[in-house]
């Protein structure tokens with residue numbers, strides 16, 4: 217560094233405010249102690265960074281250190297896991313946390329989170345209770361099962377079912393058409409391997425017949441622990457295809473595990489008719505039916521196992537059950553969600569996933585019109601389609617409106633990124649180069665948030 221640069225550097229370093237002065241400029245001094253400490257930390261970091269910058273380039277252009285520090289402070293105070301506005305039109309968006317909870321489920325979580333609860337206490341006798349008791353009777357009532365068990369998620373339910381009914385030294389028989397990957401590296405062959413069981417594949421990719429199972433069972437007896445049927449969930453096959461109904465599998469002898477993926481517990485929602493109903497699988501005679509709590513059931517992340525009393529009792533006693541157990545917050549949300557299903561009309565109205573599936577077209581049209589109207593000549597209502605997502609009903613398209621936003625010269629990708637940076641972040645989707653916002657997955661309040669963020673970003 218030349219002497220002139222050295223002189224410039226020393227002058228500019230001297231001009232930097234002290235940590236105390238910058239911190240004072242950030243707050244008005246009335247903030248609580250913890251915030252004051254944070255302000256000092258941020259002020260020190262911003263000044264240190266500026267010092268490094270000036271050492272690298274003594275002639276760096278001036279910056280507004282107070283604005284810089286304010287921004288850093290705001291960033292630091294924001295939590296990493298935050299609420300976002302889902303404008304994607306994908307109802308069960310895995311990246312966005314799948315199912316939002318019904319108001320009664322939210323309240324149940326808040327109550328249990330705020331203090332102690334009778335998670336494993338029998339309030340009548342005063343002795344030890346089981347966490348499973350809080351939802352078992354409800355699950356039996358809603359599905360017709362003899363017994364039920366709840367674990368941490370759907371993948372855990374399938375793993376536990378295979379480990380319980382088969383496990384080391386025993387086999388699980390699966391159709392080659394159902395050796396699927398769900399996403400997030402949940403692959404049926406690997407789940408069976410992880411359960412310690414041997415996999416016996418039967419049939420072909422597109423067609424598997426009852427005899428295929430019967431032959432495999434005859435060859436492998438008595439090693440066969442279970443027959444596993446897996447709902448393809450996130451893909452569909454057409455044409456020259458055949459698979460075996462669960463009722464026929466149940467007639468073959470070995471216990472049947474039916475991984476139905478999503479728990480459909482209501483009738484009368486046209487969109488859900490293609491999904492296997494849990495009650496149907498139970499009455500067909502499945503030993504264990506496995507499904508997720510946060511897919512079409514519309515509750516918290518959870519894995520449910522319902523079925524025959526002997527099979528559920530064995531699953532409960534398996535060492536994995538403890539490792540995979542559900543936590544009290546999810547259990548609270550699950551009980552409240554299941555309770556809504558006792559009155560199907562209430563379930564349809566109050567469980568957000570079901571309400572979004574069957575959303576009133578007029579409500580969607582009005583919400584889209586209001587949002588587009590707020591954006592003036594930058595917003596336009598277009599025909600679009602929402603999706604179920606979450607590995608359910610892959611081919612279902614839910615026709616409805618969306619708002620296309622004119623992103624101007626910056627382009628749709630840049631506008632989508634800026635919206636993700638808003639507070640709260642607004643997540644849209646890009647279709648044919650245009651940014652679309654779908655009213656189906658937003659509330660009216662969400663749409664207002666999206667509008668005001670967009671107005672801020674589009675105004676030059």
Ligand SMILES: *Cc1c(COP(=O)(O)O)cnc(C)c1O
Nearest residue numbers: 369370371398447449477508607
């Ligand atoms: C989604 C799904 C799972 C996994 O459930 P998670 O709750 O995501 O763990 C397992 N099996 C099938 C058939 C599924 O669709």
